[in-house]
Amino acid sequence: MLLQRIKNYEIFRPKMDTIRERLHSIATLEEDISPVFPYLNTELGGWDYDQKNQVLLLKLAAGKWITLHAREIAIRGARDIEESHALLEWIKSQINDIYARRDQITPRYTSQAALKVINILKLLPLTNCKACGYPTCMAYATALREGEISLTDCPPLWEEQYREKRQKLQAYLESCGWRALDAA
Numbered sequence: 001m002l003l004q005r006i007k008n009y010e011i012f013r014p015k016m017d018t019i020r021e022r023l024h025s026i027a028t029l030e031e032d033i034s035p036v037f038p039y040l041n042t043e044l045g046g047w048d049y050d051q052k053n054q055v056l057l058l059k060l061a062a063g064k065w066i067t068l069h070a071r072e073i074a075i076r077g078a079r080d081i082e083e084s085h086a087l088l089e090w091i092k093s094q095i096n097d098i099y100a101r102r103d104q105i106t107p108r109y110t111s112q113a114a115l116k117v118i119n120i121l122k123l124l125p126l127t128n129c130k131a132c133g134y135p136t137c138m139a140y141a142t143a144l145r146e147g148e149i150s151l152t153d154c155p156p157l158w159e160e161q162y163r164e165k166r167q168k169l170q171a172y173l174e175s176c177g178w179r180a181l182d183a184a
């Protein structure tokens with residue numbers, strides 16, 4: 001069994017998601033689950049896989065997302081605490097089941113999305129200040145890539161000291177045809 005113990009599970013309601021009233025949560029793990037990522041990517045149709053930094057993003061139905069890191073699982077979009085726990089149990093069972101069957105699965109290393117979360121992340125202030133309503137710049141970067149939020153939701157990015165980063169980020173987003181989901 002690859003994933004045996006969840007060290008901590010925090011469920012919270014992000015400030016920027018109050019309209020949709022969805023919950024976010026983060027599980028921190030004892031074990032490194034990254035060996036299963038290319039097999040999960042094959043079996044569950046990973047929306048994006050960053051092999052170098054070991055980040056796998058899974059897009060679920062009804063606006064739910066699961067982001068897997070080596071020792072962290074972030075779940076976005078649960079409608080209540082019960083569903084948040086059910087999603088964690090579901091991905092935990094998928095991780096262990098798919099890892100057990102990995103010899104029969106062809107690993108997949110490609111990703112479906114052109115925009116890379118890590119490239120967005122590099123162009124953020126990287127202070128994890130939470131002013132955007134997300135617990136980390138990584139969480140914000142993931143939400144931004146999906147079009148769920150906009151650059152204006154990161155207030156520090158508009159400070160003079162981050163102007164060069166912001167301009168590079170705007171150019172990067174434009175080069176990939178990014179737009180917010182609610183944009184016309």
Ligand code: SF4
Pocket residue numbers: 124125126127128129130131132133134135136137140141153154155156157
């Ligand atoms: S507001 Fe910007 S700098 Fe602060 S955590 Fe969010 S993305 Fe990072």
